[in-house]
Amino acid sequence: MRFNTFNVIPTSGLLRGILTFGLVGQSVLGLAQYPGQASDKMKVPVSVPMKAKSFDLQDVRITHGLFRDNAEREGKWLLSLPVDRLMHSFRVNAGMNTPKPGSPTKMPRPLGGWEGLDMELRGHSIGHLLSGLSLQYASTNNEAFRKKGDSLVTALADVQRVLNQDGYLSAYPQQYIDRNIAGTAVWAPWYTLHKLFAGLTDQFTYACNQQALAIATKMAAWASKKLSPLTPEQRQKMLRNEFGGMNDAFFNLYALTGNPEHLKLAQFFYHKAALEPLENGQDNLNKAHANTFIPKLVGEARDYELTGNEKAKTAATFFWNTVVQHHTYAHGGNSDKEHFFEPDKLSKHLTGNTSETCNTYNMLKLTRHLFTWSAAEKYADYYEQALYNHILGQQDPESGMVCYFTPMKAGAYRLYSTPDQSFWCCVGSGFESQSKYGEAIYYHDDKGIYVNLFIPSELNWREKGVTLVQETAYPEEATTRLTIQANAPTQMPLYLRYPGWATAGATLKVNGKVVAVKQLPGSYITVNRTWKTGDKVELTYPMTLRLVPTNDDPRVAAIAYGPIVLAGEKGHANMKGTAPFHDPADPYQYYGYDYTIPDSIDHTIHMGGKPVTDWLKPVDGKPLTFQTVAGMGNQAVELRPYYNLHRQRYVVYWDLD
Incomplete structure (x- = not known):
């Protein structure tokens, strides 16, 4: 990962935007996913017309199947993480957790990976976890999720009180923010705070935790005091570093409180260099860090809904169309090594570092905004594409762990997180993605x-x-x-x-x-x-086989059956296992992972100009499973849904001749 002054260790993960999608009566639509009446909490209504509106998440229950299985595995993971370990870095930052040598008080074992005490992003996962717990509670009405969230919120309130810094709350000192403002090297402190703001407001809206809103409001007061002295030049310099969806977080807080200071904070996080070109219909994404961009557009969507800002609507809509039409792989993901690349060049970017899962998590959030504005079917099509083929397949059914990247490189394989030693951004966003499957089934x-x-x-x-x-x-039946x-x-x-x-x-x-x-x-x-x-x-809806060619080379294509992208099974030869893909000694360096792909792995299909139905046939007794016929390659290959192909090598994109 790059580590420099302004494009500092690209992360992703984003917050769970509450108040996201329009009104239910007088209530906010995406905020509508919490137990209780959203109108009881709304102070600022949506000011633009909506064609579709969300249901409260509590009013949708997934009864069985793949999505429920994923959600249950994720819920167990959320509940398994001890509060003392989750809070350790926060308490250390506040000087609360430093027993003297020989003291009978035992220090909790710190979390590892990106939550380690030596990591500048520490604390981001706790925000995601607060959101995940609240989403699980809304989805299941299981009190265990509410109680776990309450414990974390109470612990955070204690840290905020002990810090006694005008409402500041984090697992790292304010100096990180100062470095960001000065334009000196630091990871992404506002990104991390965004997760906390989102998690706290989710706890308020989905789990009715009043203390959570009080904490977030105090944090906003600190932010106002911290940022108000900045000049326009200092502001834009600060915003060159990744800040997640801070604009979205403050728009959502403004909708809850009606406090004009919160609106000013949301508008403060307007990044001119990124957003003005999109407002003018210019694709400025080439080489941009993808998940630094996407959350900004979620915030722009929220701006349009609350203030009627037409430029924000234009930017969000143009961005979505550009990403989906020119930068998206067959499974709904985007980016190579976390970055957008030249439009319509997918075949040149089929690597082992494609499709950071956080990007898709955030694209789906943006998609839900845009769907409510127009009720256009294309948004639901994309949502289904990305949900089934990327998000559903992020989680390993055997362990419950999740992927960061989903490699499009032929012969690569998925690599998974660990229960307590990874905490990448995609672990955090996965806490949410795997907990809110009911949000987009109905409007x-x-x-x-x-x-x-x-x-x-x-x-x-x-x-x-x-x-x-x-x-x-x-999708096993039509x-x-x-x-x-x-x-x-x-x-x-x-x-x-x-x-x-x-x-x-x-x-x-x-x-x-x-x-x-x-x-x-x-x-x-x-x-x-x-x-x-x-x-x-x-x-x-009868499903049929079809090719999904890359947008720059029709001879390089994925294969889909109905909405489901298929992948060819390529065995387990020379696999290194499913340990974290970064070097534990240097967690910033992970792009050089060697998949040691055997030379014997073939990703060419000799189709001879024949339609896909001539050379790919269903396998009896195996739903959604197909096999190439003789003569299409070196040997017959079995293909099955990409979302269900774990712990082995695979091919998604084939060379066709």
């Missing part, structure tokens, strides 16, 4: 429900007195079934997503009767009727 307008994702789940729309139960084995339960007959449209990949058509049945589908892929099928308890909808 609504004032009339009806959008069904965006096909995940077994139950939605309770309290205001309408309607429950919607979705049953499916998707059909999803919706059952209505209603307190009384209810006239309501269902907006059923018709994915852009579903080019083989759609079959729709309502109470067993076939209904003609006139819409085309890339839109919504509207079923508008008076619903009563027991009504059923059955929706089928």
